[in-house]
Amino acid sequence: MNYGTIGLKAGLEIHQQLDTGKLFSRCDSKLTKDIADTKIKRKLRATTGESGKIDIAASFETSKNLDYIYEVHNSNTSLIETDEEPPLEVDEEALSLIYTVCRLLNCKIIPFIQIMRKTVVDGSNTSGFQRTCLVGTDGYIETSKGKVSIESVILEEDSARRVSEDKNSVTYRLDRLGIPLIEITTAPEMHDPDHIKETAQKIGMILRSTGKVKRGIGTIRQDVNISISGGGRVELKGVQEIKEIQKIVDSEIERQQDELSMNRKVGGEVRNVKADATSKFLRPMPTSARMYPETDLPIIQTNFNKLNSIKLPELISTRKERYLKLGLNEELSSMIANSARSNVFDKILETEINPTLIATTILSTSKEIKRKLKINSWKFPDKFYFDMFSLLANSKITKDSLSEIMERFTKGETLDNISKSYKPISDSELQKIVEKIVKSNSKLPKGALIGNAMSELAGRADGKKVAKIIEELTK
Amino acid sequence: MSNVGNKVKVKYFGSEYEGILLESSDKNMHLLKLTNGYNVGLPRKGSKVEVLGKANLGLKANTLLITKNKSLPNVSLISTGGTIASHVDYKTGAVHPMTKPADLLGKIPELKKISNISVSAPMSIFSEEMNPEHWSKIAGFVARELNKDEIRGAVVTHGTDTLHYTAAALTFALEGLSKPVAIVGGQRSSDRGSFDGGMNLICGVHYAISDIAEVATVLHGTSSDDYCIANRGTKVKKLHTSKRDAFRPINTVPLAKIYPNGKLEKHNGYELRHSRKIKVKSKFESKVALIKYYPGMSPDILKCYEDYKGIIIEGTGLGHVATTTWLEPLTKLIKKGIFVGMTSQADYGRVDPYVYSTGRALTNHGVVYLEDMLSETAYVKLSWVLGQTNNIEKVRHLMVTNLRGELSTKSHPNAFLY
Numbered sequence: 001m002n003y004g005t006i007g008l009k010a011g012l013e014i015h016q017q018l019d020t021g022k023l024f025s026r027c028d029s030k031l032t033k034d035i036a037d038t039k040i041k042r043k044l045r046a047t048t049g050e051s052g053k054i055d056i057a058a059s060f061e062t063s064k065n066l067d068y069i070y071e072v073h074n075s076n077t078s079l080i081e082t083d084e085e086p087p088l089e090v091d092e093e094a095l096s097l098i099y100t101v102c103r104l105l106n107c108k109i110i111p112f113i114q115i116m117r118k119t120v121v122d123g124s125n126t127s128g129f130q131r132t133c134l135v136g137t138d139g140y141i142e143t144s145k146g147k148v149s150i151e152s153v154i155l156e157e158d159s160a161r162r163v164s165e166d167k168n169s170v171t172y173r174l175d176r177l178g179i180p181l182i183e184i185t186t187a188p189e190m191h192d193p194d195h196i197k198e199t200a201q202k203i204g205m206i207l208r209s210t211g212k213v214k215r216g217i218g219t220i221r222q223d224v225n226i227s228i229s230g231g232g233r234v235e236l237k238g239v240q241e242i243k244e245i246q247k248i249v250d251s252e253i254e255r256q257q258d259e260l261s262m263n264r265k266v267g268g269e270v271r272n273v274k275a276d277a278t279s280k281f282l283r284p285m286p287t288s289a290r291m292y293p294e295t296d297l298p299i300i301q302t303n304f305n306k307l308n309s310i311k312l313p314e315l316i317s318t319r320k321e322r323y324l325k326l327g328l329n330e331e332l333s334s335m336i337a338n339s340a341r342s343n344v345f346d347k348i349l350e351t352e353i354n355p356t357l358i359a360t361t362i363l364s365t366s367k368e369i370k371r372k373l374k375i376n377s378w379k380f381p382d383k384f385y386f387d388m389f390s391l392l393a394n395s396k397i398t399k400d401s402l403s404e405i406m407e408r409f410t411k412g413e414t415l416d417n418i419s420k421s422y423k424p425i426s427d428s429e430l431q432k433i434v435e436k437i438v439k440s441n442s443k444l445p446k447g448a449l450i451g452n453a454m455s456e457l458a459g460r461a462d463g464k465k466v467a468k469i470i471e472e473l474t475k
Numbered sequence: 476m477s478n479v480g481n482k483v484k485v486k487y488f489g490s491e492y493e494g495i496l497l498e499s500s501d502k503n504m505h506l507l508k509l510t511n512g513y514n515v516g517l518p519r520k521g522s523k524v525e526v527l528g529k530a531n532l533g534l535k536a537n538t539l540l541i542t543k544n545k546s547l548p549n550v551s552l553i554s555t556g557g558t559i560a561s562h563v564d565y566k567t568g569a570v571h572p573m574t575k576p577a578d579l580l581g582k583i584p585e586l587k588k589i590s591n592i593s594v595s596a597p598m599s600i601f602s603e604e605m606n607p608e609h610w611s612k613i614a615g616f617v618a619r620e621l622n623k624d625e626i627r628g629a630v631v632t633h634g635t636d637t638l639h640y641t642a643a644a645l646t647f648a649l650e651g652l653s654k655p656v657a658i659v660g661g662q663r664s665s666d667r668g669s670f671d672g673g674m675n676l677i678c679g680v681h682y683a684i685s686d687i688a689e690v691a692t693v694l695h696g697t698s699s700d701d702y703c704i705a706n707r708g709t710k711v712k713k714l715h716t717s718k719r720d721a722f723r724p725i726n727t728v729p730l731a732k733i734y735p736n737g738k739l740e741k742h743n744g745y746e747l748r749h750s751r752k753i754k755v756k757s758k759f760e761s762k763v764a765l766i767k768y769y770p771g772m773s774p775d776i777l778k779c780y781e782d783y784k785g786i787i788i789e790g791t792g793l794g795h796v797a798t799t800t801w802l803e804p805l806t807k808l809i810k811k812g813i814f815v816g817m818t819s820q821a822d823y824g825r826v827d828p829y830v831y832s833t834g835r836a837l838t839n840h841g842v843v844y845l846e847d848m849l850s851e852t853a854y855v856k857l858s859w860v861l862g863q864t865n866n867i868e869k870v871r872h873l874m875v876t877n878l879r880g881e882l883s884t885k886s887h888p889n890a891f892l893y
Binding site: 043044045119132134137292 | 487514698718
């Protein structure tokens with residue numbers, strides 16, 4: 001496709017969950033699979049907005065007159081999420097985080113931030129609106145095809161999770177409702193799918209660099225706005241895999257071209273991306289009529305002194321460069337730089353243990369063990385890594401024993417206890433043991449002797465040392 | 476001078492913001508509605524405002540065409556203010572009482588299918604501003620409406636904070652009540668999709684056309700939008716600051732459960748609708764006090780009430796105060812002809828003067844124990860009784876006589892924490 005002649009203009013809207021508490025209640029932002037403690041059934045009604053008009057998007061949803069059922073879990077839900085209590089003031093950590101992101105995106109920051117209510121009547125917010133505020137404007141990021149403008153950076157609440165629906169009702173779980181989301185909107189300055197992909201990946205990288213964003217499925221959501229010559233703007237919601245962007249953009253361009261060729265109006269609608277990269281009409285594009293002030297909360301005054309003293313995190317891209325210089329290969333550098341454990345890695349580096357050993361232990365050995373033992377959700381604690389590498393650095397355990405130590409730890413033993421079995425033995429003791437093995441198996445070839453010795457020593461000695469002794473004894 | 480309402484461009488430290496200038500509650504800040512709908516504030520100091528033109532921000536009132544459907548019953552809706560009749564002032568962001576109650580009908584179109592509703596607004600105040608003079612005014616208004624033959628019942632909208640006081644006041648003031656009176660409020664404002672007052676009003680209107688000739692509060696029965704409960708005006712209290720189902724029956728069960736589709740499940744005995752005229756007895760005495768006793772409380776407070784006509788003491792447990800310090804000053808007040816009644820700060824249950832010597836001492840010295848009456852109801856009732864008579868013996872008699880379901884001799888076994 002020749003995107004230039006088509007006149008493709010694309011913009012991105014990226015939503016990223018923050019790994020802090022909920023935005024306007026002091027609840028944990030953890031999702032759950034448990035059975036609900038309570039269920040609440042509600043209706044929503046259309047309301048007139050600030051301008052006296054009922055928003056088209058809003059009235060479209062209420063016209064369905066559905067029952068909304070909300071699953072309440074006491075572990076992550078309060079009366080604020082059930083719309084039974086006014087909101088508390090904004091989560092400090094989330095606010096500080098969005099200031100950080102604004103600075104990383106070269107944005108101007110709003111001096112007085114007013115929290116707004118954005119009318120949402122598909123039931124995904126118990127209140128009938130989403131709390132949202134504009135924090136940064138007028139920023140940019142550098143890409144291989146030049147600067148891409150960042151129009152706005154917004155802090156808002158995530159909506160409730162849709163878990164099921166039938167003809168008359170939709171069921172939502174309130175665990176996700178209120179989790180802080182950053183919404184980043186770019187100008188429609190991308191003109192081909194590769195550029196959209198690059199921009200999305202760069203913004204994603206910047207967000208992950210803060211170390212305080214959620215990871216995993218559903219924690220980042222991308223919407224793409226697309227227009228071509230002769231048509232209006234269409235919003236494609238829910239691009240899960242940025243790798244699929246080429247297919248999605250192409251199929252939308254084809255659809256818009258078809259519509260335009262039949263003299264139909266294109267634009268002003270929101271469409272949902274389906275698994276096959278095509279899309280389905282979702283609702284009309286919302287207007288600004290759906291926005292009015294959140295009267296239960298005071299205006300947030302930006303403290304510019306505090307804001308400028310926030311220490312900016314190292315970008316993942318910079319971090320990766322640093323790791324390459326340490327001698328890690330491309331793949332490992334990228335993996336560990338992107339990993340949530342990069343801070344753990346950095347700290348262990350201070351022990352001067354070989355960086356590749358640290359990286360592979362944290363990234364691969366841990367995975368292998370979990371695969372072998374069929375464990376999914378459990379994670380090695382950071383402290384375990386610090387303690388284990390500190391033992392290694394102080395020659396309290398041997399390098400070859402790491403995998404066995406990790407396996408026994410996973411099974412529930414304490415590191416203190418496990419480490420007793422992997423104390424390196426002194427050189428003279430090692431000499432004695434190896435001599436004994438060689439003497440009693442004098443007819444075996446060298447390889448077998450090494451094998452016997454290693455299994456007898458059970459990881460307490462370095463393989464190279466054993467080989468060297470055997471080499472000399474069998475000369 | 477004011478550029479409020481104009482389309483402007485504000486320059487602030489190299490940034491430009493374009494939008495409509497709103498009225499700001501903070502003198503040091505320009506409040507701006509940007510084209511994307513977000514409001515932002517910019518310090519006045521350092522900002523340069525350039526006017527681009529006049530903005531179109533006029534609130535278009537819903538011109539509501541009320542056509543009467545002769546096959547439907549007529550209900551009178553009396554708006555007094557509160558959350559249920561509030562709207563957001565988009566200029567200041569503050570919540571204000573609705574000045575045009577017809578707006579309310581525009582928001583809840585279902586009402587027009589149940590009845591013909593005539594709306595009047597004798598006042599528009601927050602419920603914490605209500606006082607006995609307002610009760611009188613509302614009572615007079617309700618009676619005038621209900622005494623019209625064509626009106627089936629009345630719905631009073633009210634702020635929730637003191638809704639139960641007004642409910643009790645109307646119950647006493649409307650003697651010989653012949654038709655239903657629903658008192659309805661909302662805990663969420665009408666600007667939101669989750670406005671609870673919508674269903675409360677619908678159920679309130681269903682109540683108003685029922686055969687229950689009593690004053691009742693009609694609000695959510697649960698946190699869900701499934702049904703409302705109608706609670707007798709003298710036996711109800713706001714037990715939660717913010718939940719939809721905050722109004723609970725005390726020492727009784729609801730008169731009825733009312734579903735938005737009109738289904739009415741009756742749970743309690745009630746007065747039946749009739750056609751006799753209502754007598755309004757709407758005089759309330761204002762020199763009446765409600766005092767909550769707490770451990771260590773000095774009786775000095777009683778000195779403030781020496782020129783009062785009556786006091787309700789919300790005592791501890793079965794109805795106690797520290798007799799060591801309180802008996803003498805209380806006896807002094809009673810001897811001056813001031814009525815002293817005792818209720819309990821344990822919302823549920825009945826006071827009893829005979830279980831402990833404290834109670835016996837108090838009752839022997841003339842403190843009147845008010846059975847299972849709610850403190851708030853006792854306060855309203857005393858104010859009303861003293862508005863009807865100054866004869867202290869009559870007052871003492873009326874206060875322990877059940878007049879409007881406020882006092883029962885039998886404790887309902889399933890009423891606790893209903």
